[in-house]
């Protein structure tokens with residue numbers, strides 16, 4: 682059943698998946714060493730992403746997959762499977778290091794490495810980027826320019842909420858063209874009593890009862906007349922994942938809360954609203970110049986000017 686016959690409510694929304702594994706998340710970074718990724722902690726992301734591809738096929742939904750370069754390297758056929766399913770392939774960076782904890786040079790290397798790897802594996806141009814934990818803010822606005830220079834046309838890397846790990850509560854809430862030349866599509870929020878309530882997915886979607894999330898989405902679309910966008914992770918539909926030891930109660934709650942309820946809720950969400958890729962939903966076609974040379978030549982040309990940045 683669709684949410685409503687109201688035109689705005691039936692318009693497409695962007696479905697996005699941040700393709701990383703359970704051991705990549707920020708909440709575990711104090712106990713998980715990078716050298717343990719895929720070793721001490723076995724890989725589950727490939728199987729879980731294929732499961733998501735099957736769910737999307739059942740609902741005839743296309744989505745945007747922001748794939749971590751580390752995952753693409755560990756699972757070299759995954760990018761192609763995503764593209765073969767008719768979905769949009771995009772980048773979540775390479776190493777899952779927060780953009781606000783990197784220097785501009787390290788960030789540049791990280792995003793270029795991920796972009797070129799995904800393009801080499803899939804044969805398609807990578808247009809979109811999402812920073813780990815929405816880590817672009819006031820202190821690292823240079824990231825937008827670096828992304829633009831590297832050949833990305835859009836990013837979805839800001840969350841205008843107050844949060845202990847991320848958040849830019851005073852920044853724009855809707856899609857906008859940045860002065861650096863790149864489009865930013867913030868994670869959706871609902872304005873309640875002059876505060877932005879996070880409603881874009883992940884842990885909040887697992888926390889709220891489903892009916893409340895559905896109400897928030899309907900309210901957002903009616904209030905703002907904007908498309909909604911939603912994000913989740915492959916590990917969120919995997920209640921069988923190994924349990925991490927030695928983490929704080931807060932991290933434990935954030936990561937494991939309502940995991941068994943996630944998959945049925947995703948099915949419900951896909952039935953209740955219309956979904957498409959970020960690229961289609963936000964009508965980004967006009968920003969890609971088909972006459973450009975090959976992707977990597979193009980980004981290399983743009984990068985020549987990066988030396989002048991600071």
Ligand SMILES: [Zn+2]
Nearest residue numbers: 699701813814
């Ligand atoms: Zn992530």
